Amino acid sequence: MEIDPVIREWLHLAGQAPSSHNTQPWRFRVDRAGVEVWTDPARSLPVNDPTGRERIISCGCAVLNLRVAAATDGHGLNVRPEQAGDGPFVRLLTGHHGGAGRRDLAPLRDWIGERRSWRGRFLADEGSPDIVEKLVQAAHHEGAWLRPVTDAEIRREIADLIRAATTAQWKNPAWRRELAHWMRPPSRGDGLPVGRVTGGLTRWSVRHLVSARAMARGEAHMARAAPLLLALGTGIEGPMQWLTAGQALQRVLLEATRHGLCARYLNQPIQQAEWRPMLAEVLGGGQPQLLFALGRPDGTPRPTPRRPLDELLKH
Ligand SMILES: Cc1cc2nc3c(=O)[nH]c(=O)nc-3n(C[C@H](O)[C@H](O)[C@H](O)COP(=O)(O)O)c2cc1C
Missing domain, CATH: 3.40.109 (NADH Oxidase)
Structure with a gap:
């Protein structure tokens, strides 16, 4: 057709x-x-x-x-x-x-x-509280919750979970291999872009060299220092709720983009079953689906590649 x-x-x-x-x-x-x-x-x-x-x-x-x-x-x-x-x-x-x-x-x-x-640093600009309220409403319209983490003690607890979960991820050779597998030149149309010439070295370094402790320290620091730290979640867990969470996430992200904000994801404690219940408890309940920082990027985020439309069609 x-x-x-x-x-x-x-x-x-x-x-x-x-x-x-x-x-x-x-x-x-x-x-x-x-x-x-x-x-x-x-x-x-x-x-x-x-x-x-x-x-x-x-x-x-x-x-x-x-x-x-x-x-x-x-x-x-x-x-x-x-x-x-x-x-x-x-x-x-x-x-x-x-x-x-x-x-x-x-x-x-x-x-x-x-x-x-965005995976870099943010400018130290929190934006106005009414932007945060708009983001909370955007998630709510889609049937999900968005909780800004404003309490310093709770932020510290979440940063500790991020540090532990990031260390575990980077200590897992299979996780590193999978990440390296998805690092590829932009001409491939998908994955995380790396240079055509330098890509091999970058992938090797992701598989063997990058220090788990250094990564964990950086991610925890971001959780403590980012202008905004937010968790997005659903009431219960299941594939239909994941679809809801995705629609809510994208609505929040588009609203954030409208106000000059970019997301940096800190999902590690959600991605691993061991830490997810602890994060849920610190956040006060529900099923956390995404954890991310928002802020104005200190630099210019580059677009990532996309596959041609004809490859996406199911017949
Ligand atoms: C469900 C979901 C989980 C993600 N988790 C992470 C993550 O843990 N770390 C990260 O750096 N980016 C994460 N991302 C961002 C993707 O890597 C990013 O969307 C992709 O590379 C395309 O780039 P773009 O968002 O700039 O278009 C996530 C995105 C989605 C939708």
């Missing part, structure tokens, strides 16, 4: 979503009724994400982009998450008005192409 150029543009925008290790684990199926978003198990990260939780969250981010793109073209998509053999998928049916929700989403379209993750 020939895909309508308007829908092609929606799919292009959906593919700009963030994803763990930039795996872009989504596939799109288009028919007369609308668009389906499927997760791609071939793009899983068995060590970093053994349950596929982050893979489904990443697909949730793509779903939110689709909803935003459709909203600006006057469509409110009817979103229907469904369960299939190889995980959940989302059916987005066109031809719905969408009401007030559509009007709230449409202004976010301009920020889809501007959003970037």
